[in-house]
Amino acid sequence: MSESTLPTTSRQLVFTERDAMAVSDSPVPPTGDDDVLLRVALVGICATDLHLLAGHIGDPFPLVPGHEFVGEVAAIGPAAARSRGLAVGDHVAVEMLLPCRSCARCREGRYNLCEADDMALGLERGRQYGVNIPRTVEPGLWGGYSEYLHVPAEATTHRLPDAMPWERAVLVEPLAVAYRTIQRARLSPGESVVIIGPGPVGLLAAAAARAAGAGRVIVAGTRDSRLELARRFGADAVVNTRETDAVAAVRAELGGLADVVIEIAGVAAAQQQAVQLARRGGRVVLAGACGANVAVTFRADEELLTREIDLLPSFLSAGGFEPAIALLGRNEFPFTELVTHRFALEQTAEAFATIAAREAGVIKAVLEPGLRRPAPLDGRAA
Numbered sequence: 001m002s003e004s005t006l007p008t009t010s011r012q013l014v015f016t017e018r019d020a021m022a023v024s025d026s027p028v029p030p031t032g033d034d035d036v037l038l039r040v041a042l043v044g045i046c047a048t049d050l051h052l053l054a055g056h057i058g059d060p061f062p063l064v065p066g067h068e069f070v071g072e073v074a075a076i077g078p079a080a081a082r083s084r085g086l087a088v089g090d091h092v093a094v095e096m097l098l099p100c101r102s103c104a105r106c107r108e109g110r111y112n113l114c115e116a117d118d119m120a121l122g123l124e125r126g127r128q129y130g131v132n133i134p135r136t137v138e139p140g141l142w143g144g145y146s147e148y149l150h151v152p153a154e155a156t157t158h159r160l161p162d163a164m165p166w167e168r169a170v171l172v173e174p175l176a177v178a179y180r181t182i183q184r185a186r187l188s189p190g191e192s193v194v195i196i197g198p199g200p201v202g203l204l205a206a207a208a209a210r211a212a213g214a215g216r217v218i219v220a221g222t223r224d225s226r227l228e229l230a231r232r233f234g235a236d237a238v239v240n241t242r243e244t245d246a247v248a249a250v251r252a253e254l255g256g257l258a259d260v261v262i263e264i265a266g267v268a269a270a271q272q273q274a275v276q277l278a279r280r281g282g283r284v285v286l287a288g289a290c291g292a293n294v295a296v297t298f299r300a301d302e303e304l305l306t307r308e309i310d311l312l313p314s315f316l317s318a319g320g321f322e323p324a325i326a327l328l329g330r331n332e333f334p335f336t337e338l339v340t341h342r343f344a345l346e347q348t349a350e351a352f353a354t355i356a357a358r359e360a361g362v363i364k365a366v367l368e369p370g371l372r373r374p375a376p377l378d379g380r381a382a
């Protein structure tokens with residue numbers, strides 16, 4: 001696409017206020033010297049987006065949601081082209097984090113913990129696409145539920161192989177989140193891993209653990225269909241925690257407890273169970289978001305102190321994009337089977353209802369902002 005064919009407006013799905021959404025146009029300004037304009041090809045719908053709409057994550061309204069986007073460079077300023085090595089038409093992933101790059105946390109590489117407060121926005125933590133930058137902040141293209149996205153100098157871009165289908169590429173952000181859990185676990189080859197929560201990130205964590213050289217990988221959850229899928233994402237064994245005592249099942253499978261347990265279910269009971277499934281001196285990665293003000297209790301002496309369990313929270317995707325792109329490129333797992341539903345922006349409410357009701361075998365639903373007509377009724381791509 002050449003610069004001259006760029007539209008002057010971008011259709012967006014806007015959370016106008018809590019529990020209210022609308023499709024409307026936003027002006028697309030000329031692309032600045034340091035900036036990239038991304039044409040969004042696909043954007044994954046995340047549980048976070050549903051929580052945002054429900055008002056569980058602050059008051060960022062009006063907000064264009066969407067942080068799991070991939071697309072192509074529609075326009076790029078000369079300085080951005082030089083510094084990023086990108087050109088119009090390149091396929092890219094953009095990280096959701098817009099870190100300051102100068103605070104102590106950013107300098108040590110933990111830019112997901114950026115400490116720069118942005119008082120102009122009233123933010124106490126780093127800016128995140130689709131989460132905490134209101135649409136009223138110029139140029140208003142701060143979320144992936146949009147035909148176009150503004151990519152300023154502080155954003156992090158990653159080139160995607162041209163041949164990688166968007167349906168696979170759109171998993172890069174959840175896979176990057178999965179990779180961070182593996183990095184936080186300091187997983188060594190041959191170590192056993194239990195993953196609790198076979199949602200998209202949990203399934204991808206099984207693949208990432210397998211790719212990182214894990215020994216036995218066990219996925220625990222409550223839905224048999226997901227657990228069966230987990231086997232195809234690298235799990236050697238699965239445990240239905242509704243039917244089986246998880247500690248006994250893991251002991252039977254491993255001959256002991258796990259070296260590493262990764263919790264990505266986002267419920268307190270799963271976090272408690274994660275600690276119980278780790279061996280003495282083992283590591284537990286807590287990656288599931290449980291919601292505001294949820295307290296988790298552990299038996300301090302019996303479960304933690306006397307067993308020296310390392311508790312390692314893992315937040316967002318920092319550091320995970322490059323290994324995620326590499327793994328998606330190798331295509332050793334049935335990634336695209338995770339993308340079960342595709343919708344147009346106008347169908348966002350329908351998509352959210354499908355996800356909330358866990359209908360129609362939905363695993364990962366995505367929006368295609370460029371889709372001008374509604375997708376077929378089953379939501380799948382034609």
Ligand SMILES: [Zn+2]
Nearest residue numbers: 046047048068
């Ligand atoms: Zn997400």
Ligand SMILES: [Zn+2]
Nearest residue numbers: 100103106114
């Ligand atoms: Zn920072």
